[in-house]
Amino acid sequence: MAGERTDQTAQQAQNFFNKGNAAFERGNFEIAIDLLMQCVSLSPGFSRARKMLRATQIAKFRKEKKSGFSLKLQDVNAAVMRMKIAGLLKAGKTESALIECEKLLAMNPLHSQNVELAVEVAEASGHPEAALFTVEAAYENNPDDMQLLRRVADYYMAVGDYVKARDAYVKLNAYLPNDQVIFKQLKDAEARVTMAAGWEEAAGKKDAYRDLIANKDQAKKLDMQAKAVVAGADADALIDEARARIEQEPNNLNYYRALARLLSQNKRFDEAVEVLESARKVNAADPELDRAITATRISAFEVKIDALKAAGDAEGAAEMETEMNQFIFDDLSARVQRYPNDLKLRYELGMQYFKYGYYDDAIGQFQLSQRSPKERIESLYYLAMCFAHKGQRDMAVMQLETANEQLPIMDDLKKKVVFSLGKLAEEAGDIERAFGYYKDVYGADISFEDISTRMERIYKLRQSQQG
Incomplete structure (x- = not known):
């Protein structure tokens, strides 16, 4: 009888999955979510269904258009639900917490706190695969979020998918080339890929494992690769090996990338650039290679600047810094020419124009980069700053209000936006409006910029006007 009930439950879960999948394909996301929720409630380990549920939650969330008030209300409800889930988790009711997490993710599957809690619950309830694709899904929809990518990489390592872990750490290292922790993790992943390949090759061969264990030279190489910084004879050995690998698999x-990293670590920047330029000949349309080349050249400038400062040559260091800044500007301009649809590059170029006071040029770039979901809010903020510098206060306010409506949580970015709205209102003489904006920031973070001073001044102005 128990076996029959199990079979019936499995069949019911499959039926819910099939119906949910069909509803998803028709674009009926709410119905699909309800059906898939019933599916995973019956069968918590049905990974394919949970993955489909996550995709549906994200599709529904992206399709919805909510007002600022609705977003605030949703955020309050989500906070209450997170407290409820935390209570269930503390009480050891992990399966119930897992179900409630799906309801939470149906509200906002990309909110960092929701994702973190869902991952914690999935781990506690013995569903690591659910934790992995929850983070994966969030990252796929925020591909520039390095924190999410780091979580993805760490999960790949935890589940033993070393090839994917290595590829994720490669991307992290390209964005954060000076982060030694990431570099160490990358080398560890690469070493594990190498070891896994060796064991696979040995599988099925009598006594082949003895050759692997006895291969002390290979063990030494893996040990060297795992070091955060490799120098001297160790570096030379790994560099020679990396060059040999390129010859075998050009x-x-x-x-x-691995060879360029080794060369950069040993301050052989010109050689590193040459290697990356060779890689670009293999794939000329890889923007990450361009980023790596740029980062390497900037590192070379920084080493020279530090050396000049250490030698007491302040004037030489200043000249070199000017040269570096010019390179950064020219390089960004050239990369935008090569990749005109890369909105992150548009944003970075806009920041360069803004930095040097070319506000019209900056506006042109930010108007393009605001199309990117990742860069949208920052682009709107700097658009506002450009208009403010040009004395076009009404245009600045319009950009900031648009940004403010799209920020449901009073994080650092929202504080910056609301604070700027307050400043513009104060400059326009609208004390009550300025007070309202400042009060929101003050209530969230009393130490933000000079908000305390501004609040005191606004209070006095209001009192004098009322008196």
């Missing part, structure tokens, strides 16, 4: 870009 189309494997990961080998070029």
